[in-house]
Each structure stands twice: as structure tokens, then as C-alpha cells.
Amino acid sequence: MIQYKNMTKDELNLAFELVKARYAEFCLRGLSLNMARGNPSRKQMDLSAAMFTKVNVDEGFLNESGIDCRNYGGLDGLPELKSLFADMMGVESSQVIVGGNSSLNMMFDTVAQFMTHGSYEGGTPWLKQDDIKFICPVPGYDRHFKICEYFGIQMISVPMDENGPQMDKVRELVKDPAVKGMWCVPKYSNPSGAVYSDEVIREIAQLDPASKDFRILWDNAYCVHHLTEDEAEILNLLEEAEKYGHEDMVIKFASTSKITFPGAGVAAEAASAKNVAYLKKRMSYQTIGPDKLNQLRHARMFRNIDDIRSHMRKHAEILRPKFQTVLKRLNKELSGLGIAEWTNPKGGYFISLDVMDDCAKRVVALCKEAGVTLTGAGATYPYGKDPHDSNIRIAPSYPSVSELDAASELLCIAVKYAALEKLLQL
Amino acid sequence: MIQYKNMTKDELNLAFELVKARYAEFCLRGLSLNMARGNPSRKQMDLSAAMFTKVNVDEGFLNESGIDCRNYGGLDGLPELKSLFADMMGVESSQVIVGGNSSLNMMFDTVAQFMTHGSYEGGTPWLKQDDIKFICPVPGYDRHFKICEYFGIQMISVPMDENGPQMDKVRELVKDPAVKGMWCVPKYSNPSGAVYSDEVIREIAQLDPASKDFRILWDNAYCVHHLTEDEAEILNLLEEAEKYGHEDMVIKFASTSKITFPGAGVAAEAASAKNVAYLKKRMSYQTIGPDKLNQLRHARMFRNIDDIRSHMRKHAEILRPKFQTVLKRLNKELSGLGIAEWTNPKGGYFISLDVMDDCAKRVVALCKEAGVTLTGAGATYPYGKDPHDSNIRIAPSYPSVSELDAASELLCIAVKYAALEKLLQL
Secondary structure, three states, X not given: OOOHHHOXXXXXXXXXXXXXXXXXXXXXXXXXXXXOOOOOOHHHHHOOHHHHHOOOOOOOOEOOOOOEOXXXXXXXXXXHHHHHHHHHHOOOHHHEEEOOOOHHHHHHHHHHHHHHHOOOOOOOOHHHOOOOEEEEEEOOOHHHHHHHHHOOOEEEEEEEEOOEEOHHHHHHHOOOOOEEEEEEOOOOOOOOOOOOOHHHHHHHHOOOOOOOOOEEEEEOOOOOOEOOOOOOOOOOHHHHHHHOOOHHHEEEEEEOOOOOOXXXXXXXXXXXXXXXXXXXXXXXXXXXXXXXXXXXXXXXXXXXXXHHHHHHHHHHHXXXXXXXXXXXXXXXXHOOOOOEEEOOOOEOOOEEEEEOOOOHHHHHHHHHHOOEEEOOOOOOOHHHOOOOOOEEEEOOOOOOHHHHHHHHHHHHHHHHHHHHHHHOOO | OOOHHHOOHHHHHHHHHHHHHHHHHHHHHOOOEEEOOOOOOHHHHHOOHHHHHOOOOOOOOEOOOOOEOOOOXXXXXXXXXXXXXXXXXXXXXXXXXXXXXXXXXXXXHHHHHHHHHOOOOOOOOHHHOOOOEEEEEEOOOHHHHHHHHHOOOEEEXXXXXXXXXXXXXXXXXXXXXXXXXXXXXXXXXXOOOOOXXXXXXXXXXXXXXXXXXXXXXXXXXXXXXXXXXXXXXXXOHHHHHHHOOOHHHEEEEEEOOOOOOOOOOOEXXXXXXXXXXXXXXXXXXXXXXXXXXXXXXXXXXXXXXXXXXXXXXXXXXXXXXXXXXXXXXXXXXXXXXXXEEEOOOOEOOOEEEEEOOOOHHHHHHHHHHOOEEEOOOOOOOHHHOOOOOOEEEEOOOOOOHHHHHHHHHHHHHHHHHXXXXXHOOO
């Protein structure tokens, strides 16, 4: 394979003619596919079909300790589920708050609390401090960035590599007392699939920020979401932080959205005793309690963390061929051309594709025109602005293998199309 | 019956001896009952047992329009449920946002949005305005007041009568631009059972507050929660407000917490198109969507508002004897003594009891000591401070009829006990 940069103008023109023809053919197919969001597929959701029968008149609606899960109460969740999440999140049961169906909602509410009341009891509301900032490892999760955007928190990008964010940059940034927090997806990161190394996690635990307000929002969304048998284990940040008396700096999040049902799972957050008390205080004004019936369904479905682990292997069996289909196409069509790089994740929900600078938006637009929706280019960066316009997030979970094969063939054609347009200065 | 105030000292002393003896006897019974919160009883929750089977593999998990309710999405709720709540709340479907399991949570989040972003697009965040205030009709719902307390909103009490809040006072107060809102439970008000009259609702609709920020939080928690066949209908505040171009002043709330399951019902808010857009904008940052499976359960249980109405009559049949038991005791023990007044509500969840000034805390403490928990005295007032220390909220829904009979006998004894202590200046 000749790299595009080594081609003559005639060769590039010829390549472009071929790519244009293939693209035109795709446009005629009338595809209508979506690789934009990490939605589990129907088959994956079917894995939890048993949950529909877990709470009914025969099984009853009392939990193990006799709580009637239909009624009010239980601010921080059912004991069974607190204990299950404790095992998932590497904390004590008492450190867990189990909430509703959305960990994003818990993150939003946590930041909202910090905005109106400060990030600890007696702290100054962030809204009353000027020009506060967050560290955002990039590429990252668009919905994290959107929360900052909503609250007017200035975002500072820090590049990620395969071991996590560049920690020398992070260490420098936290010297600024206006820097109040950092978003992290430490395992199978969205979108790169990076797994934070032990060294990076130790360095995060040792951070000594200028602001006492500083909080790490540790969104371990893919903690049990392996794709291969090489199941990543990461260091326990909260435990590491405790070694330095930094345990109040960390708030962990997780959910069963991609274990059971995306819209009807259960979310949780976990933190130090002091943080948990502070978060629960707000919640005591906000609600009488979460949906305990749905928590009971989950508790009956998963007696312990091993039940979850074996359940997740079934997810992996469904997801793996989908990732492989996309990767095979990327390899076949784009390897050796010098116009794209991509990740080969061992877990999570995304493949991160870097195309030539200034080409990502064009690629997404070309795909859209031919009927394949991708995550908007730039979405993986704060303010939706990728400074290189090169990163594209691919979500292979929802379409079928054959749909993915077609969609990723089109994607590859679009990547070449945009690259050739650029090189030919069209 | 001689009124206590007309008794001689000797008569009072004799009465006190008798009451003390009865109280002492109660203390020996070892009661352990709770009339503190408006929790539906098991029998009431059993009325919705069918809901457990409404969503399962046989019935499927697609809604009428083919949405897979297990997956992400649907920010403002399933169309079926929006339409059901629209009928319940007297609005168009497009004006409804259906959320999670708690209307309190929706109220809290709405006020939180106003605190950080103002009460309309482009408004000044309430947190950035000094000394903002809310009008609180009293006695009222403690959890409304707690939301104000949490956000540091100063509360101004306005007395309620059987027709709603004293509107001359309200009209005077809204001339102050620092007054940003008012809490209302317009039907079968918590705790008095008052039903806002047409005149009061028209006057609320016509309010011309000095602050453009002003919002009425219209918590119609008991909109279909009748106890008798004399089912109250109230004017539609949003419709009335529209007549004066005041539709942006009103935000309505409702839920199925006391229709299906307190902890696993569905909540909704409804407002003008402009307000709905503003609320949904915040939600688009906060969550990907509510639990649509639980919404689907509800949609399949209640095809229309008539299904809800007939379901609520079954609730009334369970609740009515409980209210009657308490009222019978109150009548038998306290009528004619001139030491207490109470309401005889036609709906809702509470009886409001006014004892002699400075006696409510004592009554609650006496009951507590003998094993009956009541709502804390003062809870129905802002900051938990009843200026007369006279109001007690009775919640008869949860205990059985025989338990209620015992508990309310004890309550009556405690009311006499406290009154006699006061009159005898002990």
C-alpha cells in the first residue's frame, strides 16, 4: 500500500475517481444506520429479560430485610444493591449511594450541588466564585463536557494517551485555585478505550491542588465492560487517595445502564464518608427516595458481583464480533495509507478514529449524506471543538454485524474521500 | 360537655387526674404506630399489583409507537403517559414533561435550575440576587419549605383558610421584587384539606408581581385523590393565567405516587410552551431520559383518565374508614371542650388538628413517649416553627383501622393532657 503522501498528483486523482465512484454507489443504496451513540442492541437487552419477572406478586416486593420496596423511603438505596455496587466500585457499602436510572443525572446533580453550595460542607458555592475551571482529558465523553458548559465552567483540555491523561499537564493546572475538578473515564475510556495505568492513577491520587474545592469525577462507566478475556483491572483511586489523606478529592460513579437496561438500569455514586454525608444531605431535600422496586429487580437478578461478571461475558460475546467487523474494515481499507489511526479497545463501547487534520467534519458529513449517522465531529472535545478536526467516535454496539460492515466500508470510503480532497486541495 | 375554660380549678384538677390515669395506661400498652407521613398502606399498594405483570417478555417492551422502552432516550417521557398526565393536569400533551419516580425531585430540580440559571431563558440566577423570598401558605407541606431552606430562600408565611391563601396578603407581598415564587397545594391541601376556591384561583392568575422571575409552584399532588363522592373540581390555573398573559408564571406538578406506588410511581410537570422548553433544555444536560419501562407499566395499567378515576375510588374505599375512625375519636373525646379544632377533609391524605396555643409540641412528645409517632409539631410551617405551636398534622393512611382507633384515642388524651397542664400552669 502506498501512503497517500507519497503519491503523485496523477495517482491521487486516480484514487479519488475510484473513491468517488464507490461513494456514489453507496449513496444509491439508501442506507439508514446509526453509529452515533453507545446504545446496547436488542440482543444485549434480551440478556436481562429475566429481570421482568423478578418482581411480581409471587416473588413479592419485600427485600431481604423486609422493606416494602413499593413504598416511600430508603434515600440511599436498598442494602443489597449498595453492597453489590460496593463490590463493583471497590468501596464499603456505607460509601455507596444508589440512585435512579441515570449516572449522568447523579453527576449533574453533584456538580449542581457544588455550584449552589460548594463542594464540601461550608464551602463557597462555585457559582459565587469567578471563572472556575475543569480539567477535561481529551478526547472524552461529550456529556461530561456538556455539564460544564451548562454551568459555565471553563474547560481546559489535557491530551490522553493509552495510559490516561498527561499528568505533567494536570499537575501544572491544579496549581491554579480556579481549577475545581477533572472528569475521568478511567477504564476503557470514552472514546479511546484507554485504561488508566497504575502510575497515572497513583499520580492522580497524589495531586495536591491549590483549591480545597477540587474534585475528581471518576466515571467508571465501563468497569465490568470487557470485550476480551484480557480483562483490565485498574488501581482503586479512592484507596490510593486515602494513603495521602486525599479521599475527599474523589467521587466515583457507575451504573447498570450497559449491564441491564440503558433506560431502566440503576446508577450509583461512591465517595468518602464525609462526601457521602454531604451528598446525602442534599438528597434529603431533593427526594424521598429512589425507585426501590427497580433496585429490587436488580438485586434479585444479580446476587453478587460474580453474577454480573458472567452476565457481562455474554454481552462481550455479542459485542466482540461487532467491534471486529469495524476493525477488519478499517484495517483492510485504511492500513498503510497514512491518513488514519484508530484504537483497538479491550472493553467499553467505542472505537476512536483519527483522520487527517481538518477532515473529521467532512467525513461525518459524507457519511450522513449516504445514510450513516456518526457522532458529530468535535463532540469528543470541550465546546464540541476538536482543534485538529480529526477525531471521530465510532459506536458499533447497536447495528447488526452486516449493517456495521456496510457502514464501516462507507466510513472508510469517506475517510479516503476527505483525505484526497484535502491533498488535491479541492 | 363543659369547656375547659369554664371549669373551676378543682374540676380541672380532677380532669387532669383522669387524663393522667388514661395516659399511664396507654404507656403500658407498648404501642408502636406511625401517623407521621402520608404513606399509602399495603392494601392500597395491592390495588396496583397488576402493574407487576404489565411489562414482561410476553407483553413486550415496545410502546404503541414502537419505541423500545428498555433503551436510552425519550427525554420528556412516553407519548402515552404525556397524554395521560395532560388529562390529569388539564393541559396539552406537549406541555407535559414526564420524569422519574418523584415529583418532589422535579420541584427541587426546577428550583435548582432557577437558582443557577434564573427562572426564564436569560434571567438572572436567583443565587446571584440577594435575599430572595417565597410566599408559603400555612399550614403547608414541610418538604416544600425544606427546598426553600436548602437554597436559602427566605419564606414568608401567609395564612390559609378553607378557600386557600389570604389573597390580600399575597397581592401585597408580590409588590416586592425580591418575592420570586409561591408554593401551592390547591386541592385537598396538605395538611388542611382546603380546596382553593374559584375566586382565589382567579386572583392568583391575575397576580401582577413586581418581579418577572415570579413563579407559582402548583403542586396538585391530590388532584384525583378524593375521599368522598363529593369530588372537588378546581379551576385550571394555567388556563386562567393565559387569559391575562400570565401563563409563564405557573408550573404544575403531579405524580402517581399515591395512585400506584409511592416509591415507584411516575411524576410529571406541566407548564407553558416557553417554560417547558426552558425546563427541557436543562434536562437535556442532566439526563438521557427517564425510566421508560416504568412509564410503560403505567401506560398499560391506565389507558385513560377514567381508568385512573375508577382506580382512585378503590383507594377512597380503603382510606375513608381510616379518616372516619380518627374523626370519630376526635369528635367523641374533644368536641365541646374548646381546646381543639380539626378539619374534615374530602380528599388528600391528612387531617389538620389545631390544639391550644403552645401545646402542639407537648402533644407530639406525649404521643411519642407512649409509642405513637406524629409529624413533628411545627413541620407544617416554614423553618419548622409554628408561631402558635398549635398545628398537628395527622396522617391516617398507613395504620389499620384498629391501630388508628388506639392511636387517635391516645392523641386525644395527649391533647387534653397538654391543655390541662397549660390551664393548671403546671
